[in-house]
Amino acid sequence: MTKHEKIQRQTRAGTDLGGMFPRAFADEFVTIVHGDGPWVWDADENRYLDAISGNQNVNIGHGREEVAKAAKEQLERLEYTSSMLFANEPAMEYTEKIAEFTPDGFEKTWLVSSGSEANESAIKMARQYHYERGNQGKYKVISRRRSYHGNTAGAMAVSGFPARKTKMEPLFANFPKAPSATPYRCERCDADGGHACGVECANAVERLIQDEGPETVSAFITEPVTGAANAGAYPHDGYFERIREICDEYDVLFIVDEVMAGFGRTGENFAIEHWNVTPDIITGAKGMSGGYSPIGGTMPHRRIAEVFEGVEDGFQHGHTFCFNPASAAIGTAVLEYMDDHDLVDNARKVGAHLHDRCEEFYEYDFVGDVRGKGLMIGVEFVGDRETKEPLPETGSEFQSLLFEAGLDNGIVTYPGGGHVDGQYGDHVLITPPLTIDDELA
Ligand code: PLP
Numbered sequence: 268m269t270k271h272e273k274i275q276r277q278t279r280a281g282t283d284l285g286g287m288f289p290r291a292f293a294d295e296f297v298t299i300v301h302g303d304g305p306w307v308w309d310a311d312e313n314r315y316l317d318a319i320s321g322n323q324n325v326n327i328g329h330g331r332e333e334v335a336k337a338a339k340e341q342l343e344r345l346e347y348t349s350s351m352l353f354a355n356e357p358a359m360e361y362t363e364k365i366a367e368f369t370p371d372g373f374e375k376t377w378l379v380s381s382g383s384e385a386n387e388s389a390i391k392m393a394r395q396y397h398y399e400r401g402n403q404g405k406y407k408v409i410s411r412r413r414s415y416h417g418n419t420a421g422a423m424a425v426s427g428f429p430a431r432k433t434k435m436e437p438l439f440a441n442f443p444k445a446p447s448a449t450p451y452r453c454e455r456c457d458a459d460g461g462h463a464c465g466v467e468c469a470n471a472v473e474r475l476i477q478d479e480g481p482e483t484v485s486a487f488i489t490e491p492v493t494g495a496a497n498a499g500a501y502p503h504d505g506y507f508e509r510i511r512e513i514c515d516e517y518d519v520l521f522i523v524d525e526v527m528a529g530f531g532r533t534g535e536n537f538a539i540e541h542w543n544v545t546p547d548i549i550t551g552a553k554g555m556s557g558g559y560s561p562i563g564g565t566m567p568h569r570r571i572a573e574v575f576e577g578v579e580d581g582f583q584h585g586h587t588f589c590f591n592p593a594s595a596a597i598g599t600a601v602l603e604y605m606d607d608h609d610l611v612d613n614a615r616k617v618g619a620h621l622h623d624r625c626e627e628f629y630e631y632d633f634v635g636d637v638r639g640k641g642l643m644i645g646v647e648f649v650g651d652r653e654t655k656e657p658l659p660e661t662g663s664e665f666q667s668l669l670f671e672a673g674l675d676n677g678i679v680t681y682p683g684g685g686h687v688d689g690q691y692g693d694h695v696l697i698t699p700p701l702t703i704d705d706e707l708a
Contacts, residue, residue, distance in 0.1 A: 292670035292682060302329025305700050305707065307679070315674065316707075319681040320700045323494065323527045323643075324553035327604045328700040334559045334600045341596035350378075350590035361595035364602045365555070365564060368536045373549060375572050376564040377582065378590045382526030382552030383417025385563035386488065389548045390421050391584055392565060393486040393520040399574050402518070405485040407440075409475055409519075412454070413447035413497040413692075414490060416524050425488050428496045430662070430685055443479055445472045448502035449493070451636040451647060452655065452692060465503030473513045486520040486548075487513075491538035492640050494527035495683050498694040499638045499645025507544045520547040520571070526563070527643070530554035531605060531701055534615030534641030541640060547571050554701075557601035560594040610701040614641040621708040625697065633658060644697040647684070657691035665693045 298310045305328055307317050320326055327334075341357055348355050362376045369376075377392070379385055390408055397405040410416065412427040423432050424440040427447070432438065446454045446468045453464035455471065476484050487510060492501045514521040528538035529551040535541055537549060548571060552563035567575075575581050588594075605611065618641035625644055628634040635649035648665070650658045658665055662685030673680035684694040699708070 292666045297674060304328040304330070305703055314677060316678045316699075318673075318678050318697055318699045320698050321558045322553070323532070323681070323696070323698045324556070325558035326530065326532060326554040326701045327557045327601055327608075327610065328702045331557075331559075331601075331604060333604055334557065334597055337596050337600035338559070338593065341593050346593050348592060349587070351585055355590065355592045355595070357592040357595035357599065358590040361599045361602075364599050365551075365566070367606075368530060368602065369549065369566055370537060370540060370545065372545060372569045373566045374569060376566045377584070378595065379563045379565065379586060380561045380588045380591070380594070381417070381563045382524075382550070383419040383422040383563075384586070385526060385550035385552050385565050386416045386422040386425070386522075386524055387419055388565040388584055389488070389522045389524075389550050390425065390486065392548060392567060392571070392582060393522065395578075395583055396520065396571055396574050397485055397518075399578055402482070404482050405518070407479055407484045408442050408522075409445055409472060409479075409484060409487045410442065411447050411489050411493075412444045413449060413493060413500070414488075414524075415494060415496040416488060416490075417526075426496070443475050445475050445487075447497065447500075448506055449497055449500040450503055451500065451638065465505035466509045468502060469506045469509035469513060472510060473517075476513065476517050476519060481517040481519070484517065484519050486522050488522040488524055490524045490526075490528060491541070492528045492533055492643055494643070494696065495681075497645070497692060498647065498683060498696040499640075499643055501538075501541075501638070501640065504542070507539065507542045511544050511546075514547070522546065522548045522550065524550050526550055526552040527698075528640075530602075531611035531614050532641055532643050532698065533639075534611065534618050536611055538640065538643075555601075556594065556598045557604070559601055560591075560597040561588075562591075562594045562598050605701070608702065613704075614701040617703055617705055617708050618642040618644070620705045621697070621699075624708060639697075642697075642699055642701055642703075645694050646697065647692055647694040649693075655691075657686075658693055661685055661691055661693050669695060 299307045300310050365376045366374045408425050410425040414427045416422045416426045424438045427444050448464045448468035523539045523546040525537050549566040556562035625637045633648050636647040639645050650656045666682040669682040681696040684692040
């Protein structure tokens, strides 16, 4: 048996590893062995277009020598030091570089190792913010029904994605969920007639805060443009503006989860910048390190950070790998690459072109909706365009079929959706590296 065959056998979901390997869309894993730009190759030297940037994170493309060089230099100089005991130069440099990307008022980043951790940290940061201001009773975090904020216990508690959490319930916290605010399948449109998923869906969040008791609500968390739970969907104008007003009125922190959409993917540095709204905390990960190292970050607005400046021990949080010097050096190199190649602009321009091309899919009856911003595009499939009922093969059956068909045609795709809270929305997420050009798009 060759090494390749052995790995293939071992990574087959549910066989030799007894399920102790992440799930694949396909029955068997294809083993990817190297990459270059938007392309990856498997162990048999078949080439695939990576139309999903690894896992929506390899935004600068694969195999960048600049990043490998920065990693090597830092690993040789200092691979690790404890952030609980010491500061380190690469982490300080990286947080300064991040502050060049973040909107005005966001100068600091709490560095962690993933998107889930970034959201966990944001939830805890919001909690401690209220605690320090004498509001110990504010702990609930409201989120939207079709949402994904991560797989750790707290991040999962605020996610509305049954397929990823049902076997874990009841979770440690069962936080309230607001309408998804997604125009194509708005939960409130039928009730109110018309485009309710702007201000009306935001008002539903207000009612939820009132019902729960404002003195118990700490934060509202949302993805500005939704990823895995509702590919490329975003609410009508007016939604985020109204959410901002409501959060101010009830002293609830507004957290935007930019783990997938942030760092240029939607054609703005952060997706919330498509609307004229300033959140209280931004979370990021994926594109923040381009996939070259596991990194995430929690970025509080100055007015939140200031509360922690007056606290003796600061934010009561930390992991062994927080503010990791090697990861930080990699992150800086990735963000410099983005600057040097104007990748945020490129995402906007090529994204517009790719969006037009995806709209051509409407010629197929089974395409219900094409949406998204920049290079974060979702296509939703339906069995019947009028009724929006699902495809005959929905959920995981659809996902396997689409993923395998993609590989057979030399392209890596990211199918998802299925049954979420009584609604079907099988979709595919199209998120190529921000380096692609019109020709490839
Ligand atoms: N938030 C969003 C919007 C995501 O898309 C993801 C991952 O896909 C996460 C959080 C969790 O990030 P991670 O997988 O790095 O823990």
